[in-house]
Amino acid sequence: MRTLVTSCLILSCIVLQSCKKNETPKEVEAIQAEAEKPxxxxxxxxxxxxxxxxxxxxxxxxxxxxxxxxxxxxxxxxxxxxxxxxxxxxxxxxxxxxxxxxxxxxxxxxxxxxxxxxxxxxxxxxxxxxxxxxxxxxxxxxxxxxxxxxxxxxxxxx
Known part of the structure; x- marks a missing residue:
């Protein structure tokens, strides 16, 4: 039972991580630059x-x-x-x-x-x-x- 719960949690984490928006380094830099503009x-x-x-x-x-x-x-x-x-x-x-x-x-x-x-x-x-x-x-x-x-x-x- 524990292994089933652990497996489900790990699988859920992997699925949620893969759903994360893929941001290119240029997009990340643009977001940071926008946040740093006075x-x-x-x-x-x-x-x-x-x-x-x-x-x-x-x-x-x-x-x-x-x-x-x-x-x-x-x-x-x-x-x-x-x-x-x-x-x-x-x-x-x-x-x-x-x-x-x-x-x-x-x-x-x-x-x-x-x-x-x-x-x-x-x-x-x-x-x-x-x-x-x-x-x-x-x-x-x-x-x-x-x-x-x-x-x-x-x-x-x-």
Whole structure:
């Protein structure tokens, strides 16, 4: 009796698997490319004393956020990189993966949190911790969005 049930289950799985739509690799790529197309693009800029930070956010169909960020901080190497993350309520949590000018062989990755308030994005200051080579914002510690350097205002995209 057990072998009959097992045989029926295996046969059912095979039949269901063979009924699956046969998708060519090109169709799969087209579906993935469509899902990754931005539904909106927003550009922001923050200026603090001699520092300038440019941010381009692409909102994807899936609700995820991707984009580019360039940080020109006085007295430090220019940082150019990509951001990826998502909104949780009114806060955008991203990972910023970047290279520093003059050190293109090494890639850095930092977590960041932006609070969306009206037409502004405010880069928060939070407690970071590194465990096993991965840096993240400590969950139990609040992120300060009041005493900050960088407040991003919306600008037209280039």
């Amino acid at each position: 539904v909106s693009v927003d550009c922001y800029q923050a200026i603090y004393e001699n520092d300038t930070v440019d941010l381009k956010l692409n909102t994807l169909k899936s609700g995820k956020i991707g984009g580019d960020m360039v940080m020109k901080v006085a007295g430090a190497a220019e940082k150019v990189g990509k951001i990826q993350g998502e909104f949780r309520g009114d806060t955008l949590f991203v990972d910023y993966t970047f290279i520093e000018e003059g050190n293109k062989n090494k890639t850095f990755k930092n977590p960041m949190a932006f609070l969306k308030r009206d037409q502004q994005l405010i880069l928060g200051n939070g407690t970071m911790q590194t465990t096993m080579g991965v840096t993240y914002l400590v969950k139990d510690q609040p992120i300060d969005f009041d005493r900050v350097k960088y407040k991003f205002t919306s600008i037209p995209c280039k």
